[in-house]
Amino acid sequence: MNLDTVTLEVIRNALPAVANEMAADLQRTSYNMMIYEVRDYCTALLNTKGELISQNVGGVSHFVADLGVLVVDGLQRYGKDGFKPGDVIITNHQAVAGQHLNNVVIYMPYFYKGELLMFLMVRAHWIDVGGSSTGFGAGATVADPWLEGLQLDQLKIYEEGKLSEPLYRVIKDNIRFPESSLGDMKSQMAACRLGGRRLDELFDKYGRETLLAAIDHIFDETEQRCRNVVSKLPDGIYEASSSIDDDGVLKGEEVPIHVKVTVKSGSMIIDLSGCSAERKAAINSRTYAGARVAYKALTGPLDPVNEGSFRALDVVIPEGNIMMARFPAPMSGWSGIVPTVVDCIVGALAKAMPDRVPAGHHALLGGAVVFFGTHPKTKRRFVVQSIEGGGWGGRPFEDGESGTVSVCQGDVRNGSIEGIELKCPVVIESRELRPDSCGAGKYRGGLGIDVRVRNLVEGKWNFEMPRRSKRPPWGIRGGTPGEPGGYLLKLPGEKQFTMRGGSHIPVPIGSEAIVRTGGGGGWGRPQDRDAAIVANDVAEGFISAAAARKLYGVALRGNLSLDEAATKLLRKRLGSASKAKPTAQVKPKAAKKTKRAKKTKKAKGKSHR
Numbered sequence: 001m002n003l004d005t006v007t008l009e010v011i012r013n014a015l016p017a018v019a020n021e022m023a024a025d026l027q028r029t030s031y032n033m034m035i036y037e038v039r040d041y042c043t044a045l046l047n048t049k050g051e052l053i054s055q056n057v058g059g060v061s062h063f064v065a066d067l068g069v070l071v072v073d074g075l076q077r078y079g080k081d082g083f084k085p086g087d088v089i090i091t092n093h094q095a096v097a098g099q100h101l102n103n104v105v106i107y108m109p110y111f112y113k114g115e116l117l118m119f120l121m122v123r124a125h126w127i128d129v130g131g132s133s134t135g136f137g138a139g140a141t142v143a144d145p146w147l148e149g150l151q152l153d154q155l156k157i158y159e160e161g162k163l164s165e166p167l168y169r170v171i172k173d174n175i176r177f178p179e180s181s182l183g184d185m186k187s188q189m190a191a192c193r194l195g196g197r198r199l200d201e202l203f204d205k206y207g208r209e210t211l212l213a214a215i216d217h218i219f220d221e222t223e224q225r226c227r228n229v230v231s232k233l234p235d236g237i238y239e240a241s242s243s244i245d246d247d248g249v250l251k252g253e254e255v256p257i258h259v260k261v262t263v264k265s266g267s268m269i270i271d272l273s274g275c276s277a278e279r280k281a282a283i284n285s286r287t288y289a290g291a292r293v294a295y296k297a298l299t300g301p302l303d304p305v306n307e308g309s310f311r312a313l314d315v316v317i318p319e320g321n322i323m324m325a326r327f328p329a330p331m332s333g334w335s336g337i338v339p340t341v342v343d344c345i346v347g348a349l350a351k352a353m354p355d356r357v358p359a360g361h362h363a364l365l366g367g368a369v370v371f372f373g374t375h376p377k378t379k380r381r382f383v384v385q386s387i388e389g390g391g392w393g394g395r396p397f398e399d400g401e402s403g404t405v406s407v408c409q410g411d412v413r414n415g416s417i418e419g420i421e422l423k424c425p426v427v428i429e430s431r432e433l434r435p436d437s438c439g440a441g442k443y444r445g446g447l448g449i450d451v452r453v454r455n456l457v458e459g460k461w462n463f464e465m466p467r468r469s470k471r472p473p474w475g476i477r478g479g480t481p482g483e484p485g486g487y488l489l490k491l492p493g494e495k496q497f498t499m500r501g502g503s504h505i506p507v508p509i510g511s512e513a514i515v516r517t518g519g520g521g522g523w524g525r526p527q528d529r530d531a532a533i534v535a536n537d538v539a540e541g542f543i544s545a546a547a548a549r550k551l552y553g554v555a556l557r558g559n560l561s562l563d564e565a566a567t568k569l570l571r572k573r574l575g576s577a578s579k580a581k582p583t584a585q586v587k588p589k590a591a592k593k594t595k596r597a598k599k600t601k602k603a604k605g606k607s608h609r
Contacts, residue, residue, distance in 0.1 A: 098286025441522020
């Protein structure tokens with residue numbers, strides 16, 4: 001049908017507004033800091049094909065890939081006639097959801113004049129789902145999903161408006177924080193109901209045919225915009241590799257990541273077949289998130305997301321790959337390597353997009369601050385949770401951002417110091433940028449963070465961030481790599497911090513932990529950076545005077561003022577040395593020009609039933 005321009009534009013903006021209002025309602029009414037403070041959630045509208053109509057701005061970016069599969073699986077389970085007004089479905093099962101069990105989905109069918117047209121969905125991080133799930137998950141060493149926590153597989157917690165008392169009691173009796181988690185569940189339901197009311201208003205105003213026709217038109221236009229961006233890239237095959245140090249079980253054995261990106265006439269194929277096979281460690285996932293987040297960042301990072309955003313993208317991930325693991329492969333640390341996959345995809349296209357692609361960023365899910373125990377005054381369990389950002393890579397036109405969460409985390413934020421200390425018996429001794437953690441370059445990388453926490457009661461720490469010390473965030477065009485992050489612990493009576501890893505680590509009163517995040521790589525040769533800017537970086541405490549001299553060839557006087565004559569000599573020596581021996585760095589493989597793209601099968605990621 002013909003749509004007038006004004007109506008189309010109103011609907012184009014109204015649909016994301018519904019998802020955004022759902023998100024605001026969820027954040028305002030939720031019980032746990034991971035939702036109302038950190039924003040580890042997403043809200044969305046989907047049609048009965050599982051196609052994404054709209055998703056909230058902010059929240060978690062890597063939730064964009066794994067919503068539609070839940071609708072498709074739910075329809076296979078119940079059939080289209082199996083959904084009724086008032087139904088509320090709860091699910092987190094890894095055979096379909098492909099994530100850690102803490103990411104619980106609540107969704108509802110939307111009916112207009114008796115016809116099932118859409119689903120309203122909220123995925124949010126619960127602080128506990130039983131088992132060893134407290135915090136961000138059970139850790140890399142959990143053997144299977146049953147040890148991780150409760151598995152809820154497309155169950156109706158409400159059926160035609162009536163609560164399932166037995167299911168509610170099972171959930172309540174098997175989680176450590178029932179007030180929080182079940183309160184969050186009710187917040188998710190409230191957000192869905194609000195979305196339903198807003199859809200009623202839209203359908204009543206514009207009618208069924210107009211609204212559905214507008215959605216189809218929006219999908220088509222979004223697809224074309226993405227194709228227009230990709231069509232500007234030279235056709236060819238682009239590849240890049242990286243890794244994380246180990247999977248937490250096989251110590252010292254790197255987990256390889258390899259991507260191959262094929263660009264041809266406005267379409268793109270992202271092939272992750274070269275990544276590691278699924279592991280016994282719980283860093284597996286079942287997701288298109290790595291490919292989709294990278295593609296969205298490259299083609300339309302500021303545009304509202306919908307199904308059209310990915311129509312021109314084919315994702316190849318074979319079954320049994322670490323990114324398409326088969327149930328019951330453990331997945332509690334599912335998202336740990338996804339940002340590095342995204343970084344690899346972006347890095348692979350560095351030569352195709354030299355004016356846009358940055359150096360590598362810290363490419364891990366930040367530093368997870370997780371400490372839990374029993375509050376001495378209230379005698380109730382508590383859990384400290386925050387996600388700390390790291391450094392992003394230098395860009396072709398400016399420095400990388402410091403202390404920012406990964407490319408997969410959207411608008412996720414760290415927990416406020418005041419909020420953490422007010423509610424939990426810990427002291428945040430410091431939260432500061434880490435000098436010299438950035439890669440050097442004409443445009444330096446952003447800095448990582450050190451967060452130092454002292455616990456005032458006995459409790460347990462979770463140290464679950466993968467490390468990238470063997471393949472740190474790479475520099476581009478002569479830039480140097482950023483420094484990796486990690487976790488450090490000092491017990492009472494000890495003089496020094498030691499690097500630690502693992503989950504549920506018991507500690508006595510007065511222990512101190514440092515949650516350390518990595519820095520971003522540098523872009524361009526360090527000696528090409530403006531010497532006055534280097535001197536200012538030293539004055540601000542971003543880099544040391546020794547690093548300024550060694551990496552940038554900038555000499556400073558005792559008062560930190562620039563010594564121009566000495567700097568000129570230093571840079572002359574650095575230039576001669578770099579010509580004799582180029583700076584070692586991780587580089588993406590050059591593009592292979594092809595006349596015809598190879599035929600590949602698209603992995604469908606079906607559930608295993």
